[in-house]
Amino acid sequence: MRIHFIAVGGSAMHNLAIALKQKGHVITGSDDAIYEPSRTRLEKYGILPANMGWYPANITSDIDAVILGMHARADNPELLKAKEMGLKVYSYPEYIFEQSRDKVRVVIGGSHGKTTITSMILHVLKESGRSFDYLVGAQLEGFETMVKISDAGVIVIEGDEYLTSPIDRRPKFHLYQANIAVISGIAWDHINVFPTFENYTDQFKNFLQTIRPGGTVIYNQDDAVVQKIVDESAIDVSKKGYSLASNYIADGVTYLKTPDKDLPLQIFGKHNLYNIEAARHVCAELGISDEQFYNAISSFKGAARRLELLGKTEHTAVYKDFAHSPSKLKATIEAAKQQFPDRELVAVIELHTFSSLNRDFLKEYHGSMDLADTAVVFINRHTFEQKKMEPYGENVVKEAFGNSKLNFFNNNEILVEFLSSINYKGKNLLLMSSGDFGGLNLVQVAERALETVDKR
Known part of the structure; x- marks a missing residue:
């Protein structure tokens, strides 16, 4: 397929462009400004636009799909031409869903901890020799890109609650239709889009409604707001709450108490101990035993820019x-x-x-x-x-x-x-x-x- 990216320089956008290039698609892109590390990585894969700016001539009839980034505006000249020509225009969440319709979709939602929980799951799956796709919001050690699309039967998605695109005002995580969902916690954010706490909380209520019937929601039961919306939701899913992982600190190292032994961790903080429990529950749903999980999580060093x-x-x-x-x-x-x-x-x-x-x-x-x-x-x-x-x-x-x-x-x-x-x-x-x-x-x-x- 030939796929064109409008606003290709974004963090998620340029990673998706690289992932699709690696899969064998013909990829082009445009942007009005591209910064590091996106610029060097796009150049490495031959996707860096020759000139910065928006050029309607980039939009031709042989394009199979256009992917629109949040950085672009609704009146973007390339977008307007694509719509005029009747080309299929996706936001990147829409495109991720299209590519994962037949997969088990794990979607990590919440006001905090999304990147870390997603990263923990990916680390454990990799250490366990499992095949999987993913979309995560940070560069991870041992992973070349932040997005992978293949023939794997599982995809793990960091479910951002921010808007999908300039022409689609839905939160991104509403589009993925999770089979396994996580809500790590709710604390008001994105006031420019969700002007009240109630309006912000409604997005998580709606997220619960998008979970596929018969699916599972894994949630932080120590967060009173999360517990309340899960209790009040009339959805045909399994509800599994988690609490703080049992632990102690000695000589500047956090130890996780497990049934077999006390496990030294390379990360720390109460929030990360909650994140570990969320990841453990997801991995259990994917067939990873607790023993496999604990053996793998002990070598997890954290996501970039997270402590x-x-x-x-x-x-x-x-x-x-x-x-x-x-x-x-x-x-x-x-x-x-x-x-x-x-x-x-x-x-x-x-x-x-x-x-x-x-x-x-x-x-x-x-x-x-x-x-x-x-x-x-x-x-x-x-x-x-x-x-x-x-x-x-x-x-x-x-x-x-x-x-x-x-x-x-x-x-x-x-x-x-x-x-x-x-x-x-x-x-x-x-x-x-x-x-x-x-x-x-x-x-x-x-x-x-x-x-x-x-x-x-």
């Missing part, structure tokens, strides 16, 4: 994390403090998403950094301009977080100076953002922090 270790010494560790919403921020700080109770924590969050920058939503962060010994909030001053939002300053942020000792910066050079002034002996540094701190090289920030331990 990812940037460097450490005997007295200090530096992590980066994707945390950006209030619930993720609080859980990640809590995890770092519980894992290293004898170390102080310097926690830095960049507010980057539309929701996190929204002045009305900002109060949802109240108390979320209270466990940090040094709390830092960074907002790139240009982000307000890019998102066409009214800027605000330090006092608004401190009041919203309910933390008068909080440090606020809107210039990344001054932020680096502040972080470099700290002696990190006996301290950990946690850098959290779904953005890039205005282009900071976080590896260099980590190196400078670790140098202070030896020099002072």
Whole structure:
């Protein structure tokens, strides 16, 4: 087939383009801007557009399908021509579903933990020698792409609740029609699309309705909101709740208590112990025994940017994390403090998403950094301009977080100076953002922090 991607540079889009190229399809694409790592990876596979921009001439009658990315606009010239010519236009969730109609579809939903749970399942299936397809929202060690489409009988999908495409306002995870579904937790996010908590919660109620009759929903029964919507849903599926995995921490290592032995893990945090239980239940549905699961999960190192270790010494560790919403921020700080109770924590969050920058939503962060010994909030001053939002300053942020000792910066050079002034002996540094701190090289920030331990 010949398939054309509009907005091919997106994270999921470029991975799907590569996966289909590897499957033998003829792939073309367009975008108005493509950044790393998408650019290098598209170039490697011969899919990088020769010129940036939208060109109606790219749309020809021999194209079998057009896949539309969220980055494109509804008035995109290539999209308009494709519709005028009567070509089949898919969003990438629609295309994933079309390619997996005859597979067992595992869909991981929830406000947090989706990428990690999906990654855990993929890791266990791979270690167990199973054949499977997947769609995951992060680059994983041992996996060349974030998407795989083959003849496997199972596909594991990270089920994002954000919108499908510029012309399809449904949440992505409504389109997959799961045979096995997971809801990891519900905490309000995406205020630009779901203006109230009730509206946001409704998306998960609707997700339950999309599960195939006779299927299974695996859910966090310790989340009161999740438990309530599962209890109230009249659906013909098996309902299986999970709780926190039994564990303890010793010498900076988390141990999982299993029927046979206490298992040291390479990851940590209460949220990850919940994620392990969700993954274990899914793997059981796929025929993986608990013994196989535990043997495999002990070597799981985590997904990229999820408490990812940037460097450490005997007295200090530096992590980066994707945390950006209030619930993720609080859980990640809590995890770092519980894992290293004898170390102080310097926690830095960049507010980057539309929701996190929204002045009305900002109060949802109240108390979320209270466990940090040094709390830092960074907002790139240009982000307000890019998102066409009214800027605000330090006092608004401190009041919203309910933390008068909080440090606020809107210039990344001054932020680096502040972080470099700290002696990190006996301290950990946690850098959290779904953005890039205005282009900071976080590896260099980590190196400078670790140098202070030896020099002072």
